[in-house]
Amino acid sequence: MKRLRTILLLAITVVFLLAWAFPIVWSVLNSLKTDKDALAYPPKLLFEPTLDAYRDVLFGSGSILPNLLSSMIISLGTTIVTMVLAIPAAYALARLRFRGKKFTGFYVLATQMLPPVGIIIPYYIVLRNIGWIDTYQGIILIYLSFSLPFAIWLLVSYFEDIPYEMEEAAYLDGASRLRTLWRIIIPQVRGGIAVTVVFVFLNAWNEFLFAVVLSGNTVRPVTIAMFNFVSVEQTLWAKLAAVSVLAMLPVVILGIVAQKHIVKGLTVGAVKGGGRR
Amino acid sequence: MASAGNTAATDVAGVAYSDFGHVLAQRERRFATLLLAPAFLALLATTTFPLLFLIYTSAYRMDLSMPFLNGFVGLENYKVLLSDDRFWHSLVVSLVYTISTVILQVIVGLALALFVMNMKRGQGWFRVIAILPVVLSPAVVGMIWRTFMLAPEFGIIDYLAISAGLGSKNWLGDPFLAMVSVVVIHTWQWTPFAFMVLLASLASLPEDIYEAARIDRASAWQRFRRITLPLLRPAIVMVIIMRTMVALTAFAAIFTVTGGGPGTATEILNLYAYRKSFTELSIGYGSALAVALLIVTVIISAILFAIRRGK
Known part of the structure; x- marks a missing residue:
């Protein structure tokens, strides 16, 4: 009886682990096949692995290297601009006393309620008029609409953890507020800033709706470019798998690096009230 | 400020x-x-x-394809919207999609969290694997499912269906199956989120209450029903609120998998607003749809927050 229970539990475990890991593992396996092996029926679990698909998508004609670069520019650009704006704002919200503080905090949360499609329609009109469609500045600017509230709230939670004595000691020494923030406070929240950077980058890398509307020949992130490999007539299975794996790789690495902070990163702001995409 | x-x-x-x-x-x-x-x-x-x-x-007629007809129309777009069958259909699809994915995520996530919590070994595997889906781009997830999982006579799910004697199915071409598919894909990607949040919440529950319950010989079900569930309630409500907001504005996964099709079978309101604005280039009406989506979002979140505050 006890034996049966153990076997049953083990079976449930394996089924669930498989259900969640399989689609990802299967993509990785397919990316290591030749197109012929990928198309084989019944599906082949055992095959001779090859890196041909990666070589083709990276260095063949229609290489996705420019698209990976495009994703990288968008994500890094968004991260830098977001952090420059969010760090001071989060500090003010977490530590300083001023009128309208509650309202400001609420406003930052409330901006996340807006459906992205409601932001992109007007933005598209404006960017079209000033010729910013298919430009990095256009896409990075609109990415602030989701990355900034997220980063501010995540950082607030880290700033709130620093003891007040640190600042007071610095003021008594005659240091200016700005200097104190830069020299004393920011080094204290290095860890929190690193976590925020990871999540802002990740969200920017994964964004899709804005990218679909605003991308063109110059700005073409890998999530958009992967559509080149599927068409009604013919899907290039191994290559598509390779592109998917390349698109997944950076975020999977970041996710595993930030493993301990994932729950916090995913639920930020929720404690105080809002919801995040 | x-x-x-x-x-x-x-x-x-x-x-x-x-x-x-x-x-x-x-x-x-x-x-x-x-x-x-x-x-x-x-x-x-x-x-x-x-x-x-x-x-x-949203108060203008703004068709990029026929700019000569553009002009102020007042509330006309909203009037059209109220008698637009496709709008009401997309609203129903949104609600079905949101409610079914959120319920599935919470139930499966909670069951998994309880299961893993009681595991003596191997918890680490679940924790690592749970991270993978939630960090992936929904667009990539959609693409993987559309091709390697669901493509007829190629995808693994179709292979399993054939092996089970059900025959090859047109998973994304049949209206009902397409809806099931997009619900399953969303649930697959985001259940680990519910799982991780609920597991963290479970791990922080005080041990001694359970000790007392065990001494009182409460059954496992009683312990779950009377102790665990009430203590987990805040976390569950938070998961429901967050996941509802996301499901209402889901886009990438449905867009890559079905594009809203076949026909409008999986066209949630969010996708309808997108298609109207950027495929049919009817920006004014698309704006009215987006405003409608915002109103729906605000109403639903108001209800959820009222539930959270009550009790």
Whole structure:
């Protein structure tokens, strides 16, 4: 009886682990096949692995290297601009006393309620008029609409953890507020800033709706470019798998690096009230 | 925020410097304004301004394909919307999609969390694997499912269906199966989120209550029903709120998997607003649909927050 229970539990475990890991593992396996092996029926679990698909998508004609670069520019650009704006704002919200503080905090949360499609329609009109469609500045600017509230709230939670004595000691020494923030406070929240950077980058890398509307020949992130490999007539299975794996790789690495902070990163702001995409 | 800064500035002139504390407070306010202004302006420009502009464009006829017909129409778009069958259909699809994915995520996530919590070995595997789906781009997830999992006579699920004697199915071409598929894909990607949050919450529950319950010989079901569930309630409600907001504005996964099709079978309101604006280039009406989506989002979140506050 006890034996049966153990076997049953083990079976449930394996089924669930498989259900969640399989689609990802299967993509990785397919990316290591030749197109012929990928198309084989019944599906082949055992095959001779090859890196041909990666070589083709990276260095063949229609290489996705420019698209990976495009994703990288968008994500890094968004991260830098977001952090420059969010760090001071989060500090003010977490530590300083001023009128309208509650309202400001609420406003930052409330901006996340807006459906992205409601932001992109007007933005598209404006960017079209000033010729910013298919430009990095256009896409990075609109990415602030989701990355900034997220980063501010995540950082607030880290700033709130620093003891007040640190600042007071610095003021008594005659240091200016700005200097104190830069020299004393920011080094204290290095860890929190690193976590925020990871999540802002990740969200920017994964964004899709804005990218679909605003991308063109110059700005073409890998999530958009992967559509080149599927068409009604013919899907290039191994290559598509390779592109998917390349698109997944950076975020999977970041996710595993930030493993301990994932729950916090995913639920930020929720404690105080809002919801995040 | 901006107004707080202004009043602080006007106060300065009227205040004697005798009150040192007051001056300090004033400096603090000005410093806060300085730090907040850039982020605040960026948010105004990227969220509030688009919202106002969206409401403005929703009062216009704005067809990029037929610009000569463009002009102010007042509430006409909203009138059309109320008698637009496709709008009501997309609203129903949105609600079905949201409710079914959220319920599935919470139930499966909670079951998994309880299961893993009681595991003596191998918890680490679940924790690592749970991270993978949630960090992936929904667009990539959609693409993987559309091809390697669901493509007829190629995808693994179709292979399993054939092996089980069900025959090859057109998973994304049949209206009902397509809806099931997009629900399953969303659930697959986001259940680990519910799982991780609920597991963290379970791990923080006080041990001694369970000790007491065990001494009182409460059954496992009683312990779950009377102790665990009430203690987990805040976490569950939080998961429901967050996942509802996301499901209502889901886009990438459905867009890549079915594009809203076949026909409009999986066209949630969000996708309808997108298609109207950027495929059919009817920006004015698309704006009205986006405003409708915002109103639905606000109503639903108001209900959820009321539930959270009550009890």
